[in-house]
Structures are given as C-alpha cells and as structure tokens.
Amino acid sequence: MLEMAGDPSNAPLPSGPSSLCFNKEDFMKDDFDVDKFVIDCRRRVQLETLRDDLHVYLKVLKSAMIELINKDYADFVNLSTNLVGMDRAIGNLSTPLSTFKDEVQVVKNSMEAAIQKVEEKLQKRRHIREKRALLQRLANIIQSVAKIEQLLGIQQSDEPEKTVSDMYRTTELSGQLVERVATEFNKLQFYVNKSRGSRLVEEIKPRISAITTTLQYSLQDSLIHGLESGDIEKLRQCLRTYATIDKIKDAETLFRQHVVKDYMEDVIREQFINSNPNGLKGMYTKVLEFIPSQCKLLMRVTSGSPLGGEIVRGYDFLVNAVWPEIVANIEARTPSIFAPGNPNVFYEKYCSSMEFVEKLELNCGSQASVKRLRSHPAFTTFMSKWSLPVYFQIRFQEIAGSFESSLLNSFNKAKDSDFQLHSTQACWTALNHCWSSGVYIRPLCHRFWKLNLQILSRYSNWIEEVKDNELIKSKEVVGMRYSSSANDLIKSASTPNFTSGGRESPQTNGQIINSNENQPTVTMKQLVCLIADIQYLVYKMPSLLEQVIKPKLMEMGHKDMNLMEESLKEAQDAILSHLPAYGGYIVYELTHQCCGHLKNVTDIPRLFRRTNREIPSKPSNYLSNLVKPLDAFLGENNSVIPVHSKSDWTRRILQNITEQYLTVTTDVLTSVKKMEDSLKRLKRGKATASLTGMSDDDKIRQQLAIDVKHFGKQMEALELQSCDMDPYKHLMELVQNAAQTSVQS
Numbered sequence: 001m002l003e004m005a006g007d008p009s010n011a012p013l014p015s016g017p018s019s020l021c022f023n024k025e026d027f028m029k030d031d032f033d034v035d036k037f038v039i040d041c042r043r044r045v046q047l048e049t050l051r052d053d054l055h056v057y058l059k060v061l062k063s064a065m066i067e068l069i070n071k072d073y074a075d076f077v078n079l080s081t082n083l084v085g086m087d088r089a090i091g092n093l094s095t096p097l098s099t100f101k102d103e104v105q106v107v108k109n110s111m112e113a114a115i116q117k118v119e120e121k122l123q124k125r126r127h128i129r130e131k132r133a134l135l136q137r138l139a140n141i142i143q144s145v146a147k148i149e150q151l152l153g154i155q156q157s158d159e160p161e162k163t164v165s166d167m168y169r170t171t172e173l174s175g176q177l178v179e180r181v182a183t184e185f186n187k188l189q190f191y192v193n194k195s196r197g198s199r200l201v202e203e204i205k206p207r208i209s210a211i212t213t214t215l216q217y218s219l220q221d222s223l224i225h226g227l228e229s230g231d232i233e234k235l236r237q238c239l240r241t242y243a244t245i246d247k248i249k250d251a252e253t254l255f256r257q258h259v260v261k262d263y264m265e266d267v268i269r270e271q272f273i274n275s276n277p278n279g280l281k282g283m284y285t286k287v288l289e290f291i292p293s294q295c296k297l298l299m300r301v302t303s304g305s306p307l308g309g310e311i312v313r314g315y316d317f318l319v320n321a322v323w324p325e326i327v328a329n330i331e332a333r334t335p336s337i338f339a340p341g342n343p344n345v346f347y348e349k350y351c352s353s354m355e356f357v358e359k360l361e362l363n364c365g366s367q368a369s370v371k372r373l374r375s376h377p378a379f380t381t382f383m384s385k386w387s388l389p390v391y392f393q394i395r396f397q398e399i400a401g402s403f404e405s406s407l408l409n410s411f412n413k414a415k416d417s418d419f420q421l422h423s424t425q426a427c428w429t430a431l432n433h434c435w436s437s438g439v440y441i442r443p444l445c446h447r448f449w450k451l452n453l454q455i456l457s458r459y460s461n462w463i464e465e466v467k468d469n470e471l472i473k474s475k476e477v478v479g480m481r482y483s484s485s486a487n488d489l490i491k492s493a494s495t496p497n498f499t500s501g502g503r504e505s506p507q508t509n510g511q512i513i514n515s516n517e518n519q520p521t522v523t524m525k526q527l528v529c530l531i532a533d534i535q536y537l538v539y540k541m542p543s544l545l546e547q548v549i550k551p552k553l554m555e556m557g558h559k560d561m562n563l564m565e566e567s568l569k570e571a572q573d574a575i576l577s578h579l580p581a582y583g584g585y586i587v588y589e590l591t592h593q594c595c596g597h598l599k600n601v602t603d604i605p606r607l608f609r610r611t612n613r614e615i616p617s618k619p620s621n622y623l624s625n626l627v628k629p630l631d632a633f634l635g636e637n638n639s640v641i642p643v644h645s646k647s648d649w650t651r652r653i654l655q656n657i658t659e660q661y662l663t664v665t666t667d668v669l670t671s672v673k674k675m676e677d678s679l680k681r682l683k684r685g686k687a688t689a690s691l692t693g694m695s696d697d698d699k700i701r702q703q704l705a706i707d708v709k710h711f712g713k714q715m716e717a718l719e720l721q722s723c724d725m726d727p728y729k730h731l732m733e734l735v736q737n738a739a740q741t742s743v744q745s
Contacts, residue, residue, distance in 0.1 A: 014064040016057045021045045024057065137191045138200050144188040145204060148211050151181050181215055182241040189245070215245070220254055227259065227297065236301045239312045248314050255298070256321035263290050268329035270336065280337060280349055284356035287326060291363050295322065303365035318364060319373045327378040331385065340390040343398070347438055350386055354442075357382075392447050395439060403430040403455060407462050411526045420529035420640060424537055427459045431541075435548050445556060449549070449564070456541075456571040463534070463578045470522040471585045524589060528637045531582050535642050538572045587649055591656040593629035597622045598657075601664045601707075605672055608699045615694055616703040619710035626657070627714050634718070647719070654715050658727040661711065665704055665731060669738050672697050698739075705735040 013024045022041050026032060041050045069076065192208065195201050219238055226235035242251040267286045276282030291299075295317060302315040330337070337349045364370045373379055406426030414425040433439055434448040545568055550561060600622035607613065630653055634646065641649075676697045694702075708731055712722035722728045 014060050016060045020053045020057060021050055022053065134195060134198065137195045138198060141188060141191045141195065141201065141204065144184055144191065145207050145211065148181055148184050148188065149207070151177060151184070181218075182244045185211065185215060185245050216247075216250070219247075219251075223251060223254060224258060227255075227294075230297060232297055232301060235297055236310060236312055239298075239301055239315060240310075243312060243314050249320070252315065252317055252320040255317055256325050259294055260290070260322055260325045263294065264325050264329045265333075268326065269333045273334065273337075280352045281355075283334075284352060284359075288356070288359055288363075291318065291322070291360075299365060316365075316369055316372055318360075319369060319376055323360070323373060323376060324378040327382045330382070338385045338387065340387040340394065343391055343394045344438065346391050347441065350391075350441060353386075388441065388443055391441070392444050395434075396451060399430050399433050399439075399451065400455070400458075403427060403458070407458075410462065410466070411522065411530075413529075419533050419536060421526070421533050423462070424459075424530075424533035427455060428537060428540070430455050431544060432548065435552060440552065442552070442556060445552060452549075453567060453571055456575065459537075460571070460574045460578070463530070463575065466522065466530070467578060467581050467585075471527075471581065524586065524633065525637060525640075527582055527586060528640050531579060531586075531645060532640050532642055534575055534579060535645075538576055541568060541572055583645065583649060587652045587656065590630050590633055590649075590653050591660075594626055594653065594657050595660045597625045598660055598664050601661070601668055601704075604703055604707075605668065605675075605700050608703065609675075609696045611696075613699065616699055616706055619707050620703065623707055623710055623714070626711065627654075627718065630654075631718070650718055650720055651725075654718065654720055655725060655727055658711075658725060658731060661708070662727055662731040662734065665708070665734060668704065669701070669734065672700050701735065701738045705739045708732055708735045 013028065016024060021044055022037070026037060038047075038050070045053075188208065188211075192201055219241060222234060222238040223242075225231070226238055239251060242248055264287070267283060267290075272286075273279055273283050276286075278285070298315070298317045301312050302317065303311065337353070340346045361370050361373060364373060403426050406423050410421065410423035412422040414420060414422045417425045419425040419428065431452055434451055440448060545564065549564070553561070553564070600620065604620065608616075630650070634641070634650070638646075676695075712728060712732065715722045715725070715728070722732075
C-alpha cells in the first residue's frame, strides 16, 4: 500500500507479480535513469516483454492508489474544512511573538555591553600586571648587576682609560666566589632576555659587558691554571661554572686555542712527516699521544673515572676541540697526503689515516661521543678530501687495462698457473687484485664488486668474439657440413682436413694440398685449453665469493648475500653458455676429419668385383685411419680435457661417424643389390664366384660385416660400448642381414 506521509523515496511500493523482468525498487532510487533502466532490462528480455510487464505493474499501481484514496476519503474531503480560521489564529500569535523578540534583543545588547566593559578592565589589569613584572625584572637586573659588581670588585669610574682587565686585577676571585658570580650571572641573563628592548637594559648593557668580560677572564685563568697544575677539583669547578652560564663552547674553544693549537702546529707538518722514520703513521702516533698527556684530566672530569668524583656533563673536548684542530692543520699544512696521483702511496696514506680515525674513536668516552665525532662538520670535511673516485678510476685503468692487454695475445700459454691460457689467468688475477691488500678500500666495495662483474662480462664477450670471428670462419674454411648422403660426404672429404693441432693433414686422397691461406688462427689445442679454463674459472668463482669477498662485506655490516650470489650466478651462466658452441665445433671438426676416410667404403665393390680375390677375413686398411684423428686428439689433450667433456665428445663424435658409416654402407649395399639384380635379369652367363662358390657381391657384404665389427672394437678401445649406441646397432644389423641373405641365396 502506498503511504502519503514521510519521504516518498522511503514509501513502500505495492508488490507485483513475481514474473516481472525488473525490480520495483529501481523506480525509487535517487539516480534512477530511464535509458539505463531500459538498457539493463533489454539485456535480459525483449522490449515487447518489458512493455507488457510495465503495463501489468501500472495496473497494480493504479489499483493501489484507488484503494489508498478510498481508505482515507473522509480525511481528503474534510481537509479544506479543518483549515478554516487558520489565518486569524496565526495573526493573533504574531503580535506577542514580536514583543518577545524585542525584549530578548534588549537583554542581549545589555549583556554584550557588560561583557565588553569586563574585557576592557581585564585588559587593563593584564597590562598593569605585565608592567609590574617588567619593573620587577628591571629591579632584579639592577640588583643582580650591583651584586655581581660587588662580588667582582668592579668600581664604577669615569676614567676612560681604565680597562676591564684593570678592574679584574683589583680582586682575585676564588673558586667559590666564581661559582656565586656565575649563578647570579645566570639569573641576570634570564632577566635580560625577558626584558629585551627596555631602555633601562640598553643603558645598563656596558656594565653587563664588563661583568661578562671580567667573569670570562676569571674562568679562563682558572681553566688554564687548573690544566697546568693538574688540580682536578679546580677544573671541575671551572667547567661546572662554564656550564652554569651556558658557555660550554667557550671552554672548548679556549682549550683548543691555548693547548691544542700549539701542539698540533708543531706536529702536523710536512717536515715532521719527512723526518719521521714512520712517515705519516709516525705523525698520527704523535698526535694520538696528545690525548693521554693533555686531555686525561678533562676526560676524567667530563666522562668519569674509576676514582669517582662528580661528572660535569655536556662537554666533549675530544670531538669539539681536538678533532677540529687536527683536521684544520692537516688541511692547511699537509695537503699532499690527499693527492691520488700515485695509487700505492695514496692507499698507504688513506689506510694510515683511517687507522688513526679508528684509534681516535677508541679514545672517545662513549658511543654517543663516537656518533658526535662522525657527524661533526670537520669529520665530513676530512673524509671528503680523499678523492676515492679518482683513486678507483686509476685502479680501474690499471686492472682492466692489464686484463684487456692480455686478450691481445689471448691464447698464449699461462706460466706457473692452474689455468692453461694467459687470458684466463689474467682474468682470475684481475678478479683477485680488486680485493687484494694494497688495492681494496672499504668505501669502494660496491665499485670493486661492479668491476668484478665487468671483468667477467668482458671475458664472456671475448669468448663470444672468438666463437664468432674464429670458429665460424674456420667452419667456412672446412667447407659445407656433412650431411646424410654419400655424395655430400665424398664431396666434403675432398676438402682440406685439419689435425688436432689445427693444421692441415699432410695429404688427402693421396695428394698434397696447399691451403695455408685458409688455415684457421685458433688451433684445436687452444680451444680445448679455453674450454678447460672456462670450467675451472667457473668452478673457482664461488670460492672467491665465499673466502675473499663475503668477509669484506661482513665487515661493512652487509648480511644479505642473496643478491651477490644471484649476480655471480648470472655471470657464471653467461660464461658457461658458450661451451656448447665450442664443444659442438670440436665435435664437428673431428667428425669431419674422421669421416673423410669413409669414402673408401665406396671403393670396396671395385676391389672385389671381377678381381677373383680371396674371401675377406680381415678388416680393410681404411679402418686403421678412421678414428685415428680422434685417438690422436684425445692422446694429445688427455691432461687438459675435462673428464666429462672427454666422454661426451667421444660419444658424440663416434655417433656422428657411425651415422655417416650407416649412410655410406646403406648406399653401397643398395648399389650392390641393384648390380646383382641387374646381372641376373640380363643373364650374362656365369656368375662371378671364387673357388668356394662365393660370389663377388657376397665377398663385398662379407667385407662390410668384418669392417663394421672391427669398428665396434675400435669404439670399445675408446671406452665406449658399441652395444649402447643405436646407430651402431642399426649398422651391425644392416650388414649382418645382408651377409645372411647372401648365404641363404
């Protein structure tokens, strides 16, 4: 049922049939939009269905409205009757309400006037109170000045030539008197600061200045006399007085000017460094001797001692007096120690200086004092004087330049090293040199680590350059890759061969081949050394990180090594990624050299056809040379080739040879079969046979079977089981089936 009262958005709508395609509450939303409503409904039903449902709900609404009107019909009819006389009643209320409003306004105005008078009186009272406080402070100032002058014995005189020092000499101040003066002076400072701007304060300022100067003279003499005499109680009382009048900085400055300066100027100078047997270290040792000899009493008073006694807080003479004077003299009198031109000398001076700073920090009384030392502007100035980026740049050129020079003669043999090649030895030396004593400086740790990664990256790029510039060129010299056809193999066999040393074999197919212009610049021996070096270098890199780099990082407080290990692992993977190409090249070269002898397999039919030879009982001569290049290669490089690489290369080379052997043998047997069938069809008389009755074709098959079996023994001699190689199984099965077929026929 609809309701007329209240917010129409909250009025309940009559329920409609449950089959309606829309929700009736959508019509009551503040953001209801017809277009959006239609589009939303259209996604679910057709427009015709929406139209019908709207008509149905319209009828429901009309019925609900009629029912509501019928229910409250009497109220609707009597609405106008009930409002008769309402205007007159409202008019009768207007007059008394206006009168009441005027009365309230009068009361309000009276209250505001009273409040304003009270505030004015409170303001006057506040001003009076402030003036009274000011007068009291001024009176206190006059009283304090007079009292201090009386204690100090300062006489007011019109004689202009009488100085403050003359007035001070009139009265010798004792320790207790100085403390009383300091306490009163502290009050005076408070009153003066609160009364700043007053005319009386301006007039009395000369007297206050005379008091301040007199007190400073007294404290200065007291401090200096306490230091010279070693009177710890006098020092404690003097420093306590300085702290009372908030002049701690003045005491530290006085100590620096009267005690520290002369000592440091005598020690910190170029002549002292040159004359001392220990050079800069000797100078720093002499500087450190100043602390126990001249600062001992002050540190006992300000930091405490096992002997007990009151501690005067707030002082740090080592940080605020000794250290700034040291830095100032080093800057001005020994600037040569910061010169980075000679990296070795710079390293020694830097290490000596950092050792001196560490020893100086050990003399600080607390961790808070050490923090103050490191945050002092003089500390920042001192550290910024060391041109560490310039030093690193010189070391970078030295280390990287030496390594880069080694790559110019990269395949030279390494001397007295676990590595085979000079280039790899230079790489390993450069990596270690970054962290060696005499080179590594702690603040440059991140730069040296980056240099390590750059060296490994350069080594990886050089390996890739060798692969691109030498191996690919050598493959072009050797000729086309061997393929599965016998004709391609024969064509490939007629191209130049290279021995395991990278030189041409002296003869091919019975002829001397002169192709020095095509000789590759990198030998097989050198490639094997490079592969062995790569694997050994990658093997040693984790030990460099664990034993050399990590301890230095731990010294700096760096504990998360995951990122370092990931970076090193990435560099290792980049170097190892080149090994498959080099291994493939060696396999390719040796396969090519060995397969050149397989062309003799095609000559076997010519040796037996119409020659009346005996039945074959021993392998062909070419088999003695078939794996000879591989055998020679392994013998020559046995001490260098990694064990895993040796077995892998041998297996791959023999598998390639076997596949080529299978291809050539298949072609030969097919040719023999075709010839045999052709002769049978043409029926050209008697078959060619030996005395035993075996035909020439059978002898050919028999010879092939003997050769294949001998080849299997050769593989076993190279520590590879022929029965584990599928191509050899197929080859053996092929020749055995051919031999059995000939026997049966």
